[in-house]
Amino acid sequence: MTHADRPLVISAPEPRSLDLIFTAEARADLKRRYRIVEADPEDIAGLGDAVLGEARFILGQPPLCEETLARMPKLRAVLNVESNLINNMPYDVLFARGIHVVTTGQVFAEPVAELGLAMALNLLRGVVDADLAFREGRELWGGEGNRAARLLSGAEIGIVGFGDLGKALNRVLTGFRARIRVFDPWMPASILKDNGVEPASLDTVLSDSDVVFVVAAVTSENEGFLGAEAFARMRRGAAFILLSRAGVVDFDALMAAVERGHIVAASDVFPEEPLPADHPVRRLDGFLRSAHRAGALDSAFTKMGDMVLEDMDLMDRGLPPMRCKRAERETVARMRSKPVAIN
Template identity: 30%
Template structure:
């Protein structure tokens, strides 16, 4: 079998899992750069098994149809919103996922707070200044006593809220299905959407990307934010409309900390890369040693099981 490991930007697959049980009898190739759909159709045509990291590459029906040898797609996690699962099933392609390791579910919460504190205390700018011989060029802002708004009070949103409460922040939240009683149960006040944007000093997004959430944050919402308020997005880029966000950053109306983007990897010439008032990270939310080790160990196990005719963790 020919096995492809996709989008392994940091070349972590072989570091975090033992592939020797497969490489003795099968050919393994690692792709450490992102492939466009056209590139993927050509490059992956010979492969029987494709190992896919999260949603880094879309797998629509037309790409699946272009891979004549494809027998198994090994995804990470239990779902993949840009994989056409029905098309895979129709082609007889098995799709297997991975389990979440205990303690890894809070990785994105940790990153969100890292970005909040870095933005509030200008950590990146001051660290760069120190390397250039500088000393104390900014005055930061504490989070204690301020209001954190949480857009989406699910598992990750609740995790961010708990940290805010430890920092003595007031926490408010809104989502389309959030009940006031559910918010109160975790010490959070449920407010309407317009008030979430008006009252928040820091607003952190924790929604799943869907038809309902795509473009949910638009120009009117951003216009309601306090001058200099911080918008944090570690969920999915398309939840926030890109054009009004860029305009708000350039005008200095708000600040942002962004880990996710409409197109990933973010194009080199994307205007966000040179925009003011924004802290950018390259979708690091789930990228920890613990999470990646679990992903790749389960992937190896899934492939080994499939090769002996006993597929495990089958999705769909």
């Protein structure tokens, strides 16, 4: 196959890069099989008809308008490598033309779930605070240091959302003999039961759990839906762990619930990222902070590249993508998560 015969790929994976999501070997394979045109995500329309007319795949999810798509007759797929599908293109046009929109976001499920487990154990056992006290000579020995400690084993756990991340979280909790209830209005009860968890209302998940994990994506229907009333329904001393996006909570209400000692909390995501140096959550006792790093492992990033290559190969052979998760026409336009700015 000559260079001119290779399918054309527009590469606009910001904030990712080809070096980040492909190993050296995979990147060489990508460049051997495809012509790569790198572009600023905001300037796809300016690439010209010679490029747009030949493009078979877009790597990334840059904003696209209907007019630009009309200039791309050979486009087969948009491969999102950010994680959350973004409401920045006319999905109805893409679906009508049979253009796949897929995401590699599932690569983050396992690493995020593992950090979520670590956060839960820390909130229940005070690991970080005990370490800081030890460094400062304020440590409490033996039972004195465990007055507020609780076991995760045998606890009642609630999960809000049961997509890839919720399922991964359920797997890492195996062995703790916990009772796990799940609220997910987009998920049939039978699927939840098949995964060994109990379908439950949001009120039950909040009021009957020792630990609540929130792993729901932000949609047009649930922005800020966990507010002051939701936190007030939680058990006193319960742990609230936010792992998906800050947009699903009223963050001020969350901080207020922690500040008054009603609950403890942990979060890997925040309303602004990077977080301002003077943001009050930085000084809040009872709040465990992580700088949106739960999924950001090299092994996860390079797994993205492998998935992309495999699915592009399938589509080159007239088959549907199978490694990446395909957008659903009924739900994708409801997504409201903000794209990440930092890997």
